[in-house]
Amino acid sequence: MQASGFALNISAVERETGLSKDVLRMWERRYGFPEPGRDDNAERQYPLDQVAKLRIIKRLMDTGMRPGKLMQRSLTELNNLAESRSGPRREATTPALERDMLTLLTSHNATGLQHALANALMRQGVQRFVTETVAPLNRAVGDAWMRGDLQVFEEHLYAEQLQVALRTAINAFPRQPGVPKVLLTTFPGEHHGLGLLMVEALLVPEGAQCISLGTQTPIDDIHKAALAHKVNVVALSFSEAFPLRQAGEGLAALRRHLPGTVALWAGGEMTRRLRKSLPGVALMPALGDALAALKGRRTEADESLR
Amino acid sequence: MQASGFALNISAVERETGLSKDVLRMWERRYGFPEPGRDDNAERQYPLDQVAKLRIIKRLMDTGMRPGKLMQRSLTELNNLAESRSGPRREATTPALERDMLTLLTSHNATGLQHALANALMRQGVQRFVTETVAPLNRAVGDAWMRGDLQVFEEHLYAEQLQVALRTAINAFPRQPGVPKVLLTTFPGEHHGLGLLMVEALLVPEGAQCISLGTQTPIDDIHKAALAHKVNVVALSFSEAFPLRQAGEGLAALRRHLPGTVALWAGGEMTRRLRKSLPGVALMPALGDALAALKGRRTEADESLR
DNA sequence: TCAATTGATTGTCCTGGACATCATGCAAGC
C-alpha cells in the first residue's frame, strides 16, 4: 500500500530504501534492475515487490556485498543469502531472553516488552544490561529484520522501547560535573541514535559527564560544541549502513580541527568495515571498547599525577 | 570548516540545508544563486557563506516565502527579513522564563538548562508545562535560530534536554491499558520528534495509552501498526518545513486504508499552512487541540452509553 | 466583491555522458 496504492515514484523509493535517485537510475541502466513501469508522464513507478527486493539488496550491501552479484538473483535467493549471512547463530542457540523479547515484539505486546526490558535492567544493572542484553538483542533484531521476519514498524517500536529503558537508566544517575566530559553525537546522515544512548549508559555510571547532541550534527557544529563545552572526548556513533567514505572524510576533517587534547572516538558497526586506521581517531568496533578507553584515560591520568 | 576546509560539495550542501541537488542546480541556472566555484574535476564547491545564505533562505521558505523574491537579497537583508518575520514578539515582551532558558542554552550550561526544565515541570505539572512553557519556548528557540542567534549544536542540545525532561514526565505515569489507544509517529522525511513527545505528555495524564513508533515510519507500516495494535487514533506530527504535498498525499492514502473507526489526527506547525481540509483527517494546528479532541471523544462515548 | 482564467514560478523528473574511486585479480618479486 502506498500513496498510489500499488507503486511508488522515485522519490518515495529513495526515502524508503535510502538509495539515491541517481543510483536507482544507474542500476536500471546497468543491470536492468529495478525495472519500474512508467506513468502517463513517463515517470518511473516502482512496484512494491521491486521495492522490497531493493530493500534486501541494500541491506546485504551494507554488510559488504557487491551490487553486481546481487542484482540478478531472485527475491527468494536473496532471502536465503540474507539468512545464511545473518551469522552462524541458529534458532536453537539463540538465548532464551532474546527469543522471548523478540516474541513479545512480534506479538505487538508493547507493555510486555517494556516490562521485560525494565526487568532485565534492574536485574543486571545498567552496564551489564547494555553489554549482555541490549547488544545481543540488537543483533538478533537486526538479523530478524534482514530475514524479513520483522516489520519496519516492529523495529521502530523496539527502538522506542529500548530508548525508554536506557533513558530511565541514565536518568537514575545524578547529572553532575564529571571527568571526562564526553560529547556524544552522530554525523549528518546517521539517523540511528541508540548507539549514543548505549555508550552514555556505559559511561555515566563511571562518573563521566555525557553531553548528547542527538543525531545528525553538522561537522563544524560538532567542532564548535566541543570547544564551547570544553569536552575531553568527542564520541561518534556509526551504524552499519553509514557510507565509509563520508565517515573517513568527516573524521579526518574533525581530527584536523579539534585540539590535540581532545580525544576522538568512533564506534558502531560501521567501524568494523573500516580498513585503514585513521591517525588520531580511536576506533571502537565493540561496545566495551569505550569503557576500556575510559579506564585507560583514568590510569594514564593517575600515573601522570604521580 | 568542513571536509575540504573551506567549501562543500553538492551532496554535503544537500545534507546540510535539506535542499535537493536538483534544486541547488536549478536555482543556480535560474537565479544565478548559489554560484559555487568548481574544483579540478569541474564539480561544484559551495563556499560556506553561500551555504549559510541557503540555510536562511530555506528557513524563510518554510514559513511560506517564495524563492524568487529571496534569492537576490543580501545576507543582511535576509537576516532583517527573518528578524521582522519572527513575529511581533519583541525582546522586551519575551517572558522572563524563556529568556532565562535561552541564556542558559547560549552559555552552554547544559546542567543549568536541565534543572530549569525539571523545575518548571515540577512546578506546573506535565500538561501546563507542555502548553505554557515548552510550546512558547520552542517558538522562541525557532525564532532565535532563524535570526542566527543560535548555533545548530545549541538547538540540538535544546532538543535533547527537552526530550529528557518530557520522557521523565511521561515515565512518571504507569504504562497501562488505557482508552483511547493512540499510535504516535511521523511520516518518512520528518525527523522532528519533539512534537510526538509533547502530545504524549498531554495525553498520558488523561489516561490515554500512547504507543510511539518514533519518527519516519513508512506509510504502510503506520497502517500495519495501527491494525496490529488495534489503536483508536493515529496521530501524526509535522514540523513547519514538511512538504505540503507529501503530507496531503500521505494522509489521503492513510485515510483511504485505515478502518473508518480509527481517527486520524495531524498536528504540528505544517498544518497551519494547509489550505484545503482533508476529509476524515482531524487537523490540529494548536497543541491543545489534541487534548480537546480527546475530551470530545470521551463525551461522545459517554453520551452513546446513555 | 468574489470567482475564474491565464500566465509566471517553481520543483521534480528525464536522458545520456563522464569520470574518480575502490575492489578484484593477476603478475612479478622476495
Add this chain to the structure above:
DNA sequence: GCTTGCATGATGTCCAGGACAATCAATTGA
C-alpha cells in the same frame, strides 16, 4: 609460498540541459 604492485573492471556521483506538472499570483469578468 607469500606479499606487493599494477591493470582492469565495477560502482557511485556528478554534470548539462530539456521537459513538464503543480502551484501561485494577478488580471479579468460577473
